[in-house]
Every structure is written in structure tokens, then in C-alpha cells.
Amino acid sequence: MVASHIMTYYIFIYGTLLPGLDLYPHMLGGTWVADARCHAHLYDLGEYPGMTRSMPGDPSCVTGKVYAVDESHLHRLDELEGLVPGNDEASLYLRQRITLVDPGSLLSFEVWAYFYNGSLTGCPRIHSGDYKDYLSFKPSGLRE
Numbered sequence: 001m002v003a004s005h006i007m008t009y010y011i012f013i014y015g016t017l018l019p020g021l022d023l024y025p026h027m028l029g030g031t032w033v034a035d036a037r038c039h040a041h042l043y044d045l046g047e048y049p050g051m052t053r054s055m056p057g058d059p060s061c062v063t064g065k066v067y068a069v070d071e072s073h074l075h076r077l078d079e080l081e082g083l084v085p086g087n088d089e090a091s092l093y094l095r096q097r098i099t100l101v102d103p104g105s106l107l108s109f110e111v112w113a114y115f116y117n118g119s120l121t122g123c124p125r126i127h128s129g130d131y132k133d134y135l136s137f138k139p140s141g142l143r144e
Contacts, residue, residue, distance in 0.1 A: 010066055018065060053115060074112070098110060
């Protein structure tokens, strides 16, 4: 008998993949693990947000959720996020490891997250770091 091992990946989501938002159906099949935050900056790119790394010592945080997904689910998310394997320049987002802020005992390890890889010119920063909260105050005329 051969034991099958399904690899589990932990992914931090912070934008339109969140429950109740447009792309959440793409998270079905994944398992919610925890609410979480990471040190980063969040920007309004129009139809969706983009997260960038913050400088060391910058207390800015982005709010999101951690999900457990299998490898095929992770690859589907990569495709959805415009990640081109082996070609960072052509990728809209890059999947990189992050450390969560106050992760609690169950999440004392790094998780994957998607970082925006394009120009931020003209993109307003979401200072709260909370995309769902931001959408509740964003004038509907600005939503695309």
C-alpha cells in the first residue's frame, strides 16, 4: 500500500478573494485557517487591490485571512493572479513568503502571499490595510 501525501500550502488573501467579494468562489475547496495581518502596504488599483512589502520597522499592516489549499488549488490561484512561472517581469503578482503579525500558536510560520508587481502611479494607498472596510466607504462611482 502506498501512502498518499497531499501537500498543504497556506496562503494569505487580502482582496477580491475574501469572502463576500467577487473572486471568493475561487477559494472554495480551500479551508479557512485564521484571520491574520502582515506588515505591508495596500493600494487601490481600481478593480482590485495590490499589496507591496513595507520597509523594515514600518508598522503598516494589511488585514486578511489565511487559507489552506492543495497544490492544484495554489496553481489555479497563481494563474488567476497573473503569475507567470519563471518570468517575474511578465507577472502581474508575485507569490512570496511572508511572516504574519501576531499569528498565534497555530500560525507561527511563514505563509504565501501575492505581491503586486506593477506600477503604483496614480494608485491611492489604502492606509487602513483593510480592503473590505475600504470598499464600504469607497464611493460607488469609483468602483469599476
